[in-house]
Structure formats: C-alpha cells, structure tokens
Amino acid sequence: MPNILEIVQPDDWHIHFREGDMLEMVTNYSSRINNRCVAMPNTKVPITDSNKAILYKNKINKASKDKFEPLIPCYLTESLDINDFRSGIQNKYFFGAKLYPSNATTNSKYGVRQISNIYNLFEILEEENSTLLIHGEKVSDKIDIFDREKYFIDDELQIIRKKFPLLKIVLEHVSTAYGVKYIKQNKNIAGTITPHHMLLTKRDVFISDKIDPHHFCMPVVKDESDLIELRNAACFDNTKFFLGTDSAPHPIEEKKSNANSKPGIFSAPCSIELYTQIFDQENALNNLEVFSSINGANFYNFSHNDKKIKLEKKDWIVPEFSVYKNIKVKNFYANKKINWKVIN
Ligand SMILES: [Zn+2]
Structure with missing residues (x-):
C-alpha cells in the first residue's frame, strides 16, 4: 500500500x-480540509429565518481563510414564518431544513414536539x-436512551416517508445497525x-456510576454489533452513506462526569485522519474518497470538488486540547496515536 493517499x-x-x-476556531480546523460544510443551526438562538441564516453564513465566511462554503439548514419549529421559509429555500439561503425533536440534544428545546404540526413545511x-x-431520536421517559x-x-x-414519498431525507449520525438497514432498504434516504x-x-x-463526558454525545454510541455495521456501511456498502463528523465542541467547563454534561464530541482537529485510519483498518482505503467526497455531493446534486488533498501514512499524537483566545476544548482522541496525517 502506498504511503501517500490523494483524494x-x-x-x-x-x-x-x-x-x-x-x-472562529472550528472554522479554522474545518476550512483546512473541507470545501463545503453543513453548519448545523442549533446555535444558542437557533437559525429559524433567512436573515439569521445569511448573517451566520457571513460570520463563518469571514472567519475562514480558504475558499469555503458553509451551508445552513433552517432550524424547524412549530411557529416558523412560512413565507420566509419558502423563499429561504427557493433562494438557497437555507440548505434544506433540520428537524430536531424537542429536547433530543444541545439547544433543541425550541425543536418540534408534534411532527404532524410541521407537515406544511415538509x-x-x-x-x-x-x-x-x-x-432521528424519539425522546420519551418510556424509551431507553439506546433505543431512541x-x-x-x-x-x-x-x-x-409514507406521506412525503418524494421528500429527500438524510438520517444524520446513524448510530445503529437498525438505522443502517433502514437506509439501505428505502428510497430517497441517505445517512451520515x-x-x-x-x-x-x-x-x-x-463507566460504573460515571460517564466520560468527552465520549458522551447524542445519539449516544451503542454496541459492538452496531459499530461493526456502521463500519461496513461506510467502508463497503458505499453509495448511501457519507461523511458527517457531527463534531460538536463544548468548553471544558461545560463537560461534567454526570448526566448534566453537555453532549457532543469534538473531532474537527483530526476527523479526516480518523476516517482514513478506520478505512485502512478495514482494508478499504480505495473506498475512502467515495465516502468522504463523492456520495454526499451526488445525493445533494452538487458537482464534485476540483481540488485534491493528500494524506501521508505517518504516526502523530492528537493534542489533548484545542485552545483559542479564551476557549479551551478537549479534543476527541486526545493523546492517542493516529497513523495518517493530512499534508499540504
Ligand atoms: Zn449534530
């Protein structure tokens, strides 16, 4: 196997x-690697109208050094201005729309309680x-966190799907073998x-009576059998699944070893390298490019990116923290070795 991989x-x-x-910190990491990014709209004040989307896009553009395109989905609520929503979609201020069931994850308290109330938006x-x-998580006191x-x-x-058979859907951050199977068996649906x-x-x-806050995310990670199916879907069954890191930083002071910890894993400093290492472990390096750079563009009807990036097979250790101005975030895979690294 060559030591340099170009994709x-x-x-x-x-x-x-x-x-x-x-x-600013995340944009730095992300624009170093990617051409386009879907910037999720669950900011403290969620992005629920086209004005907010335009402002948010400008902020990210201002913070990025390279050519870089942030795409902002509309945060769906039960009280959106329908005319603004329609024109935001038509004018591409919104990149589709994101459904957060109420209270499923960070800043989702404004999310949707009763999905049938927003069928007009679908x-x-x-x-x-x-x-x-x-x-894609159903939140209820009666449902185990692993079954959401x-x-x-x-x-x-x-x-x-039955009501809107032509609606294109992405089930984000698929976390179960069940989800993988569902995506494979159905039309107009893909998964990150x-x-x-x-x-x-x-x-x-x-871990016993504690949680590791830096491994705590929503949807929560599942069993070995789910992990294996996700690896198979990404590495081998490679048309309906594509790269979506769900890198989701929180300052370290908001990460606690109990259930009050904010969910989210910060992988932006090493995400493409982690994906590459996983594909290497699975003997599927030849399929990395389709997953990272082709399937998503195809699904969303975008052209493929012109530029290429190079990765070199060499060991490096992920730093423990990312520090920028007054912010300190613990990196995913902190202090661990990865055997691929992006080179310029
Ligand atoms: Zn997310």
Whole structure:
C-alpha cells in the first residue's frame, strides 16, 4: 500500500460551528480540509429565518481563510414564518431544513414536539426538491436512551416517508445497525456517519456510576454489533452513506462526569485522519474518497470538488486540547496515536 493517499477534497455534511470565538476556531480546523460544510443551526438562538441564516453564513465566511462554503439548514419549529421559509429555500439561503425533536440534544428545546404540526413545511421541501435533515431520536421517559433511534424510525420516520414519498431525507449520525438497514432498504434516504460512532461503544461512555463526558454525545454510541455495521456501511456498502463528523465542541467547563454534561464530541482537529485510519483498518482505503467526497455531493446534486488533498501514512499524537483566545476544548482522541496525517 502506498504511503501517500490523494483524494478529492472532502465535504463535511454535518458539523457544529457554534458562535463567537468557538466559531472562529472550528472554522479554522474545518476550512483546512473541507470545501463545503453543513453548519448545523442549533446555535444558542437557533437559525429559524433567512436573515439569521445569511448573517451566520457571513460570520463563518469571514472567519475562514480558504475558499469555503458553509451551508445552513433552517432550524424547524412549530411557529416558523412560512413565507420566509419558502423563499429561504427557493433562494438557497437555507440548505434544506433540520428537524430536531424537542429536547433530543444541545439547544433543541425550541425543536418540534408534534411532527404532524410541521407537515406544511415538509410539503414545501418536497415541492422544492430540497432536503430534510433529521436528528432521528424519539425522546420519551418510556424509551431507553439506546433505543431512541429505532423508535424514531418506527414511529415517526415511517409516517413521514409514507406521506412525503418524494421528500429527500438524510438520517444524520446513524448510530445503529437498525438505522443502517433502514437506509439501505428505502428510497430517497441517505445517512451520515461520524468517526466516533465507528470507534466507541457504550462501554467507553458509561463507566460504573460515571460517564466520560468527552465520549458522551447524542445519539449516544451503542454496541459492538452496531459499530461493526456502521463500519461496513461506510467502508463497503458505499453509495448511501457519507461523511458527517457531527463534531460538536463544548468548553471544558461545560463537560461534567454526570448526566448534566453537555453532549457532543469534538473531532474537527483530526476527523479526516480518523476516517482514513478506520478505512485502512478495514482494508478499504480505495473506498475512502467515495465516502468522504463523492456520495454526499451526488445525493445533494452538487458537482464534485476540483481540488485534491493528500494524506501521508505517518504516526502523530492528537493534542489533548484545542485552545483559542479564551476557549479551551478537549479534543476527541486526545493523546492517542493516529497513523495518517493530512499534508499540504
Ligand atoms: Zn449534530
């Protein structure tokens, strides 16, 4: 196997930039590698109208040094201005729309309680050939945290797909074998896969009576059997799945060893290298480019990126923290060795 790998420049179809200094730091990491990024709209004040989307896009553009295109989905709520939503989709101020079930993850308290209340918005997305991006977890006191994805698929997604058969859907950060199977078996639906869901199981998160806050994310990582299916989907069954890191930073002071910890794993400093290492472990380096740079663009009807990036097979250690201005974030894979590195 050669020591240098050259691939078409990737896109990250799911990432959190946050705001302020954090946004500047994340943009630095992300624009170093990617051409396009789907910047998730669950900021402290969520991005619910086209004005906010334009402002947010400008902020990210201002912070990036290279040519870089942030794409902002509309944060769906039950009280959106429908005319603004439609024109935002038509004028491409919005890159589709993101459905957060209420209270499923960070800043999702404004999310949707009753999905049937926003069918009129799904209708617009379907008419405009736009995309519905979904955080696919059903949240209820009666549902085990590890079963949220399955219940969402069975109780909600099935109905949405039946009612809107032409609506393009991305099930974000697929975390279960069940989700992988569902995507493979159905039309007009694809999935993003994070590096951490292919590297961790619940044993890395829940340790006796504590949690490891730096491995805690939503959807929470699952079992070995799920991890294996996610690896197979990314590395081999390679048309409906694409790169979406769900890199989601929180300052270290917001990470605690209990259930009050904010969910989210910060992989931006090493995400493409982690994906490459996973594909290498699976003997599937030849399929990396399709996953990182082709499938997502095809699904969203974008052209493939012109530029290429190079990775070299060499060991390096991921630094423990990312520090920028007054912000300190613990990196995913901190102090661990990765055997691929992007070179310029
Ligand atoms: Zn996310």
